[in-house]
Structures are given as C-alpha cells and as structure tokens.
Amino acid sequence: xxxxxxxxxxxxxxxxxxxxxxxxxxxxxxxxxxxxxxxxxxxxxxxxxxxxxxxxxxxxxxxxxxxxxxxxxxxxxxxxxxxxxxxxxxxxxxxxxxxxxxxxxxxxxxxxxx
Numbered sequence: 031x032x033x034x035x036x037x038x039x040x041x042x043x044x045x046x047x048x049x050x051x052x053x054x055x056x057x058x059x060x061x062x063x064x065x066x067x068x069x070x071x072x073x074x075x076x077x078x079x080x081x082x083x084x085x086x087x088x089x090x091x092x093x094x095x096x097x098x099x100x101x102x103x104x105x106x107x108x109x110x111x112x113x114x115x116x117x118x119x120x121x122x123x124x125x126x127x128x129x130x131x132x133x134x135x136x137x138x139x140x141x142x143x144x
Contacts, residue, residue, distance in 0.1 A: 052131075059127050068123060070115030072108045079112035081120050087113060 063083030071078040076096040080088040090112070096105055 055131055056128075059131055063120075063124055063127060066123065068116050068119035070112050070119055072111035072115065077105070077108040077112045079109070079116040081113065081116040083120060083124065085117060085120060087116075 060083075066083045067080050067088055069078060069080045073096060076093045078091040080090075082088050090109060092105070092109070096108065098104070
C-alpha cells in the first residue's frame with residue numbers, strides 16, 4: 031500500500047448534502063426576510079418609508095404639513111432620503127441574518143443578498 035502522506039479524499043456525498051442543507055437554510059432566511067419590514071423617516075418624521083426584506087417599497091407616509099405645491103423638490107428629496115434609509119436598514123438586517131447562517135464567512139457560490 032502506497033503512503034498517501036496523510037491525504038484523505040473528501041466525502042463528496044457529504045459535501046453535496048452540506049451544500050443542499052445550506053441552500054435550504056438560505057431559502058428559509060430569504061422567506062423570513064421577505065416577511066419583515068424596515069422603516070425610516072426623513073425631515074424629522076415628515077416622510078416615512080417602509081421597505082420589505084425583498085427591497086420592495088411597501089408604503090410611503092407623508093405628513094400633510096410638508097406638502098407645499100411651491101416646493102415639490104423638497105418633498106421629492108425627503109421621499110428619496112426616507113426610501114434610501116429604509117433600504118439601508120433592510121441591507122443591514124439581511125447582512126445580520128446571513129451572518130448568523132454562515133458564521134460571518136463569505137461562502138463562494140452563496141447568493142449575495144446584500
């Protein structure tokens with residue numbers, strides 16, 4: 031019998047099973063994230079945006095006091111800021127959930143959700 035220097039072939043069946051388990055866990059996390067929302071506001075709460083875990087804008091609330099037909103640009107800026115802040119919160123939430131799953135490691139071939 032030849033000396034293989036201590037090298038042992040990995041169990042490919044076990045690796046495939048681990049990959050399949052990880053795919054199932056990722057799918058579960060994605061489904062859980064889709065059910066969650068993040069909310070952010072701009073202009074001292076004058077505009078509030080809610081975004082779900084799939085990065086869909088779920089709602090926009092605008093305080094009537096901020097609606098000024100003479101200054102539509104300000105309202106547009108507030109809406110944009112609120113949406114972007116809510117998206118950033120979703121991004122942070124997604125990173126945190128995926129870090130729980132992967133132990134904080136970047137795994138090649140793993141879907142990047144953030």
